[in-house]
Amino acid sequence: MSDNIIYFLTAAIIALFAAHFIAQYVRSRSADEWSPPKKGSRMALLGINARLRDFYRLAVLIEEGGREVYLELARMAKTPETRALCSGLAESEAAHKQLFQDYIERWDTLPPNKAEWPVLLEQMKKAGIFEDRPARGAREDELAWWAIRQEIKTADFYLLFEHSFPDSWRKLRMHELVQEEREHERKIRSAYPHLPA
Structure with a gap:
């Protein structure tokens, strides 16, 4: 017993x-x-008080926009080297998008809040982090200039994660992404050297 x-x-x-x-x-x-941005972080100071999942959704949009522009640039490019470069950059943007998408899908997440999501997009535009892509039919140089600026902004956006979401920064290889975005900028700039710095 x-x-x-x-x-x-x-x-x-x-x-x-x-x-x-x-x-x-x-x-x-x-x-x-x-998780909201950590108090005192640049995101918090900018008044951007969304949740991490919303920033990942924004990263998905940014990477998808970049992929579309690079595919369009690949179709317009005058040299085979530039076509190959833009196709490769489009693949890289797709891989970045998938990284964030996979992370979001691991969470039992809600869809974006219909009231908060447009506000977040507007805040990110005002903060200079997110910019709508050029309209369809834009010239090659316009697309390339947008891509250069967007690579810079994307690297800066991912850097914001380091202080705003320090745990997630470590988990999601953000530092490597920053380096990859900077490398994209360098490559696209070298393909279009006539564009302003």
């Missing part, structure tokens, strides 16, 4: 520990999604 009690108590203690660790894991996994 006493052996049964010992087994029961042992099983109960193990179950409590397991429940505690599972709850902690679930809480830590979804906490990032709801």
Whole structure:
């Protein structure tokens, strides 16, 4: 009889520990999604108080816009080298987009808030982080100039994560992304050296 009690108590203690660790894991996994920018960070100082998941959604939009522009540039490019470069940059933008998309999909997330999402986009435009892509039919130089500026802005945007969301910065290889965006800028600038610096 006493052996049964010992087994029961042992099983109960193990179950409590397991429940505690599972709850902690679930809480830590979804906490990032709801995290606002850290107080005193540049995002917070800019008055941008969205959640991390919304910044990742914005990153998806930025990368998708870049991919579209690079594909369009690849079609317009006058040299095979520039066509190959722009096609490669489009693939890289697609990979960046997928990285953020995969992260978002790991969370049990809600769709963007219909009231807050347009406000966030407007705040990001005012802060100089996000810019609408040129209209369809834009000239090649216009698209290339937009791509150069957007690569700079994207690198700056990803740098904001370091102080605004320090844990996520470490988890999501943001530093590597910043370097890749800067390398994109260098490459596209070298393909269009006549554009202003």
